[in-house]
Amino acid sequence: MRTIGLIGGMSFESSAVYYRQINEMVRDQLGGLSSAEVLMYSVNFAEIVALQKAGRWDDAAARLGDVAHRLQVAGAECVLICTNTMHLIAPEVAARISVPLIHIIDETAAALKAAGSVKPLLLATRYTMEHGFYAERMAESGVSVMVPGPEDRTVTHDIIFNELCAGIIKDESRRKLNAIIERAKADGADSVILGCTEICLILDPNALILPGFDTTTIHAQAAVDFALADEGVRSSCAA
CATH class of the missing domain: 3.40.50.1860 (Rossmann fold)
Structure with missing residues (x-):
């Protein structure tokens, strides 16, 4: 081993x-x-x-x-x-x-491609969603990443840093994240990347309205x- x-x-x-x-x-x-x-x-x-x-x-x-x-x-x-x-x-x-x-991005891209998902929503920290490195690396594998709008990015970032990183899990925050996923589905997302290693603490990738991919x-x-x-x-x- x-x-x-x-x-x-x-x-x-x-x-x-x-x-x-x-x-x-x-x-x-x-x-x-x-x-x-x-x-x-x-x-x-x-x-x-x-x-x-x-x-x-x-x-x-x-x-x-x-x-x-x-x-x-x-x-x-x-x-x-x-x-x-x-x-x-x-x-x-x-x-x-x-x-x-x-x-982590390469492994997640491989999992997405194996499942036939090519337009995932990325839920992550502001840095991951906005700096471009994630989407650029995914694009090399033929995956086109979607990110939430500005307000939803702020909500997601704050939930991660103010709650999940401190071990705080709130049902209200889970509802907010699920609402973001619903809006992304309406905009054409075919899956969801739990693109922060803490998001698995609040969202079950197998219980979402879209196929979920837990990067952790x-x-x-x-x-x-x-x-x-x-x-x-x-x-x-x-x-």
Whole structure:
């Protein structure tokens, strides 16, 4: 089994989901008391958020690049950035290591294409929805990403940072997100990307009015597939 390296803490709420899902997937595939070989470096999210707000993406890239390098030195044979937003600097992080960086956008695009979905709504942080890196990377795979309107982007961003990252789940916020999805469906969306690793805490991708793709689960499954490639066991991630 290969060792998985996780850059976590952004936020620790979703990092805990990664850790649980990865280990559950390994146990399901190998049976018994099997669990994953995992190294996690959990950063102080407050420091990363400050860099995001200041637009200091180069400093954020240097910080996470250093973390990725430390994980490789410690024995990680692949690295995951356990957040969608910080894939804005994924190329810089990947450049600091010689092991694979498993890219959340690429894995999600593959899951969308396998399901025949080509026009998904992206629910994510403002940075992910507005900076263009997500849509551009998806477009390389033939997927045309939709984003909510300005007001709905603000609502989604605030729910993520003010509630989900703090472990707060509100039914009212779930209703707001579902209403955003309904509007997107009316505008032609054929699916929904839960494009923030905390959104799975409030929305069940299998209980939406459109097919849902949870990036946390997709990313975790990709890590497990990599880790178990030499075990002769591989399973596909269901949307």
